[in-house]
Amino acid sequence: MSPCPVFVDSPLSTNATEVYRLHPECFNEDVYRFLREKANPFAMANLTYIRDVAHSIKLNNLQGPAIIISASGMAEAGRIRHHLKNHIGQPENLVLFIGYCAEHTLGAQILAGRNPVNIFAEPYKVRARIASIDAFSGHADKNELTRYVQALTGDIKKIAVIHGEESQCLAWAESLRKLKPKAEVVVPVYQQIMEV
Numbered sequence: 001m002s003p004c005p006v007f008v009d010s011p012l013s014t015n016a017t018e019v020y021r022l023h024p025e026c027f028n029e030d031v032y033r034f035l036r037e038k039a040n041p042f043a044m045a046n047l048t049y050i051r052d053v054a055h056s057i058k059l060n061n062l063q064g065p066a067i068i069i070s071a072s073g074m075a076e077a078g079r080i081r082h083h084l085k086n087h088i089g090q091p092e093n094l095v096l097f098i099g100y101c102a103e104h105t106l107g108a109q110i111l112a113g114r115n116p117v118n119i120f121a122e123p124y125k126v127r128a129r130i131a132s133i134d135a136f137s138g139h140a141d142k143n144e145l146t147r148y149v150q151a152l153t154g155d156i157k158k159i160a161v162i163h164g165e166e167s168q169c170l171a172w173a174e175s176l177r178k179l180k181p182k183a184e185v186v187v188p189v190y191q192q193i194m195e196v
Contacts, residue, residue, distance in 0.1 A: 007068050020042065081119055088126055095110065145172075161186070
């Protein structure tokens with residue numbers, strides 16, 4: 001049995017992968033040794049990187065099992081919306097979200113079980129299985145941010161918490177007030193202008 005084809009359908013992801021492929025020395029020693037001695041996960045025989053739109057469109061007519069990796073984790077822009085439009089209605093498919101989806105995004109609506117969902121202003125029934133893995137985020141987590149703020153020296157006058165849902169921002173602001181009691185900690189509201 002041949003391996004399942006995997007398509008990375010994102011020019012930006014393809015370019016980013018190329019940077020990693022060209023610089024294996026940036027990995028830790030275990031990964032670097034694996035890349036040198038065992039396998040190259042960036043060049044598997046069943047892996048295809050897609051840059052051009054025409055090749056991306058061909059994925060709409062795939063027959064049989066395949067894995068499509070497409071960017072925009074929140075499903076708000078790019079090719080992922082086309083893949084969702086074409087595949088979210090098929091019960092044999094799995095839509096797997098990797099990472100966080102902000103409130104009100106298409107990804108968050110799908111994860112919350114909304115059915116149907118609007119894609120390109122048209123309703124689509126969600127029949128595919130939906131799952132998420134919350135372990136892959138490009139953002140610092142609370143512990144990393146805490147260490148960063150603790151390491152700041154000098155007279156910090158103001159801290160603005162601007163990334164995350166409102167409830168999380170408010171809770172994080174409380175933590176920061178305890179961590180840096182002399183600083184003014186604010187959670188700006190939509191369209192608020194702040195002076196620095």
